[in-house]
Amino acid sequence: MNRPLILCGLALALLGCGSAPTRAPLRDYILTGAKPDHLFVIDAASRSVASDFRIPEANGWVGSIATTADGKVAYVLVNRMESIAGIDLTTGKQVFRADLSQGNERVKSFFGINVTPDGKQLIVYELPTLLELNEYKVQEPRFAIFDTSAGLAAKPVRQFPAPRRVHMILPKKDGLSFFALGFQLYEFDLASGKLLQERGVRDWNRPDYSLPDVLAFWPVSEPTGVFSTPTYSMHGAGEGKPGVQRTSLMTLDLGSGALSYQDFEDTVALIFSTAISPVKGQAFGVYTQLTKIDTVKGVLADRVDLAHTFYTVNLSSDGKEVFLGGTTCDIAFYDPDTLKQRANMKLPGCPDQSISTMRVIRR
Amino acid sequence: MIQSGIERKPRSRAAAALVAAAFLYAPLQALAAEPALADASAGLATTRTYCAGCHTESSPAHFQRLSVIRKSPEGWVMTIFRMEHVHGLALPEEARDTIVKYLADTQGLAPSESAAGRFALERRPNVPDLQMGDDLPVMCGRCHSLARVALQRRDADEWLKHMHMHVGQFPSLEYQASSRDRYWWQTATTVLPGKLGGLFPFDTPEWRDWKAGTHAQPTGEWLVRGRTPGRGDYFGTLRVASQGPDAYSAQWSVQYADGKASRATSKVRLYTGYEWRGTSEWESTEVREVFALSADGQRLSGRWFDAQRAEIGGDLTAERADGPAAILAVSPRALKAGTTQEVVIAGRGLKGAVSFGPGTKATTLATAPGMLRVSVSVDAKAAIGERSVSVGKTAAAQMAVVYDQVDRLQVLPGNAIARVGGGKIAPVTAQFEAFGFLEPRPDSAVRTPIALGPMNVRWKLAPRNEEAVKADDVKFAGSIDASGQFMPGAAGPNPERKYASNNAGDLSVIASLDQGGKELKGDSHLIVTVQRWNTPPIY
Incomplete structure (x- = not known):
């Protein structure tokens, strides 16, 4: 359900309410979901809620958020991973809906949704299970491609087989293929579903390192177009030596497809998610601490304790502010140079963001 | 009192699980009309009514899936609970109980089959899980006990369906730590079914014999x-008196070694011919009884526990009152040289002079059914070591031990978990005890370590490591009382702690015993962690 007054607030902020829009300088807006059905649009500069949209039939659960750079529509995984709601970020109306489960086939998507850069196709990783009269039959996973103009009863325009245990979908910038992160980093042709290559996790080919542990489900690649995630592995183990656990930053350039891993410390802190700054050489990670990584030297640059756990991190488009979200009901704004908190904004009603993604759009 | 009526919409999974756990302890009124093991016709009819809609009765009394699995009574309770809460089954409590009884009787576990996992049925806290190779602890035991696996019997094709149920119901399973590092699904569907079918098959001679x-x-x-x-x-x-087929009333009268007396009556149902499940109220606490009746009917053993706080409870052994004269137990068994103390001797037909051997003098103070209360004086120079105890012509070896000093303290459990609580989930406490030992000494008859029993010690908490020091776990994680019971702190983020962390902690629990100015110590490792939200009858 929309809230007209707040909606007008967003429209005013974005376009001017009730009048023909005049082009104003672009501003950063933070998108975040919260239980049971909130999709918040936050004006980053004024630290204020521009919109508090309510997602229909979210069933108490708001997960991954996929959107395009222009931020027209947000695709939100809801209904305990079984539905995707496309919410128009100007009107708050649901303009797209795909309920994945049909008949006796229950389908869940483990955080694996994303939208192509042109906003026309939605890529969904599906985990189907047949609920038969007296047994479950787990089916092989698949990718389902939806046309985002399909409206409120969207059906896939095509489906093709997928590997098991994928947790992240990242479309390539050219819109021709997409990456899926799981046992490996897979790349699939968007049109044909053909596996183009797999590399980089089980085949990460780093001698003297154990296989990395990777589990990121925050599909954040703004503002640089580079996705990043922390990975953990044991280095130097074997022949009676226990080895040392190392934290590495995995980066995937969604434009070029370049994949790299950069160790930056022995694992002394748990990091849930990371984001790459447009300011050269800076990346940030969060959990109970805010971590700044020097990606030129490959070292820990700075670290500060946080008031509580934050699951997800993002940045302003100019890299001059770090946003911390997820977990509970506040967004924290940090100075990327001093790692001092500039502001902290409570979401109205204090709903838990939990594992929802925090995205930044520019309008 | 026991749960009655059906709670259709429990407030939480935990509350629902408590309701589920109560199924086994139905009111006697509902039991009176129940069939005996031998007459299962009502159970079959009820199973047909509520289960056959999905589990097709493909031949008389053979229901798809249902009839090719064997479980403990608690296992069947959990199955029905899942059918109700996940698959929309609606049935009255009487029907639920009838079905559990029928299935536990006709598709249960023989005593030898349930033996390894009894600690889980008995809800014993801080017991190390079963050791079952390298893969099962990670594939299965990282979420639930392997006892839960070992308390079921299926063939390989059914174990395969069991794997499908797991991922079907919990799609996040493959993504969790210690799952995502391996091809979990591949192993679960190609290796484990055959392995588990071999370890825990449906058809066994043990069950055939027991059932017949x-x-x-x-x-x-x-x-x-x-x-x-x-x-x-x-x-x-x-x-114990019969109250109908497989239903009993049990009248208890017990006395603690400290002299306090307590009485209770429990309502009991016997499942599978030996699984005693009772409910009673002791000193205002609702108690569950999980005992096993020996095949010869001469011994009852198991554990009873607080219905709401299963970690709080005690061991029980019962033996027939009408057997030959015997000394069954002496408490306390440790007698300090140079002191006089009161001791309870429990047994049958205890008549005559009491003796604890050379250097001791025993006087009977009082007699009660099944026990004597005696005063025992031990000479300061009495020989240390184990002693036989005799009452008249009845004697028992190694029932008592004379000691001069405690040589070693061992705190048990050696590793323990407590959980923060409050709100919908009760805290999980941890009870520690310090056991004394005599160590071998060349100038005595003591050749191997001799257990003295629990000692009266002072308790203290200490940080386990540097992290625990930094986070001040001792201040936040909880406290320990004079009896050795640890009570964890309240659940939820604690704004007073760094990162607003919850009241988790990593602690050493230290027992100290003062022996004439010399302090003897023992310690245990306690982890205080978060709540369990899902609290089924078998972890």
Whole structure:
């Protein structure tokens, strides 16, 4: 359900309410979901809620958020991973809906949704299970491609087989293929579903390192177009030596497809998610601490304790502010140079963001 | 009192699980009309009514899936709970109980099959799980006990369906730590079904024999003894009377070694011919009884626990009151040289002079059914070591031990978990005890370490490591009382802690015993962690 007054607030902020829009300088807006059905649009500069949209039939659960750079529509995984709601970020109306489960086939998507850069196709990783009269039959996973103009009863325009245990979908910038992160980093042709290559996790080919542990489900690649995630592995183990656990930053350039891993410390802190700054050489990670990584030297640059756990991190488009979200009901704004908190904004009603993604759009 | 009526919409999964756990302890009124093991026709009819809609009765009394699995009574309770809460089954409590009884009787576990996992049925806290190779602890045991696996019997094709149920119901399973590092699904569907079908097959000689046999009844008079960690030993009597097929009332009268007496009556149902499940109220606490009746009907053993706080409870052993004269237990068994103390001797037909051997003098103070209370004086120079105890012509070896000093303290459990609580989920406490030992000494008869029993010690908490020091775990994680019971702190983010962390902690629990200015110490490792939101009858 929309809230007209707040909606007008967003429209005013974005376009001017009730009048023909005049082009104003672009501003950063933070998108975040919260239980049971909130999709918040936050004006980053004024630290204020521009919109508090309510997602229909979210069933108490708001997960991954996929959107395009222009931020027209947000695709939100809801209904305990079984539905995707496309919410128009100007009107708050649901303009797209795909309920994945049909008949006796229950389908869940483990955080694996994303939208192509042109906003026309939605890529969904599906985990189907047949609920038969007296047994479950787990089916092989698949990718389902939806046309985002399909409206409120969207059906896939095509489906093709997928590997098991994928947790992240990242479309390539050219819109021709997409990456899926799981046992490996897979790349699939968007049109044909053909596996183009797999590399980089089980085949990460780093001698003297154990296989990395990777589990990121925050599909954040703004503002640089580079996705990043922390990975953990044991280095130097074997022949009676226990080895040392190392934290590495995995980066995937969604434009070029370049994949790299950069160790930056022995694992002394748990990091849930990371984001790459447009300011050269800076990346940030969060959990109970805010971590700044020097990606030129490959070292820990700075670290500060946080008031509580934050699951997800993002940045302003100019890299001059770090946003911390997820977990509970506040967004924290940090100075990327001093790692001092500039502001902290409570979401109205204090709903838990939990594992929802925090995205930044520019309008 | 026991749960009655059906709670259709429990407030939480935990509340729902408590309701589920109560199924086994139905009111006697509902039991009166139940069939015996031998007459299962009502159970079959009820199963047909509520289960056959999905589990097709493909041949008489053979229901798809249902009839090719065997489980403990608690296992069947959990199955029905899942059918109700996940698959929309609606059935009255009486029907639920009838079905559990029918399935536990006709598709249960023989005593030898349930033996390894009894600690899980008995809800014993801080017991290390079963050791079952390298893969099963990670594939299965990282979420639930392997006892839960070992308390089921299926063939390989059914174990395969069991894997499908797991991922079907919990799609996040493949993504969790210690799952995502391996091809979990591939192993679960290609390796494990055959392995588990070999370890725990549906058809076994043990079950065939047990099912075909006739089973002893628990009715009659019993002598009872047991120990409540943190409180001490108790002794008493039990009278069991039939209240209908496989239903009983049990009248308990027990006395703690400290002299306090307590009485209760429990309502009991016997499943599978030996699984005693009772409910009673002791000193205003609702108690569950999970005991096993021995095949010869001569012994009842197991554990009872607080219905709401299963980690709090005690051991129980009962033996028939009408057997030959015997000394069954002595409490306390450790007698310090140079002192006089009161001791309880429990047993049958105890008549005549009491002796604890050379250097001791025993005087009977009082007699009660099944026990004597005696005063024992031990000479300061009495030889240390184990002693036989005799009452008249009845004697028992190694029942007592004379000691001059405690050589070693061992705190048990050696590794323990407590959980923060409050709100919908009760805290999980941890009870520690410090056991004393005599160590071998060349100038004595002591050749191997001799257990002295629980000692009266002082308790203290300490940070386990540097992290625990930094986070001030001792201040936040909880406190320990004089009896050795640890009570964890409240659940939820604590704004006073760094990162607003919850009241988790990593602690050493230290027992110290002052022996004439010399302090003897022992310690245990306690982890205080978060709540369990899902609290089924078998973890």
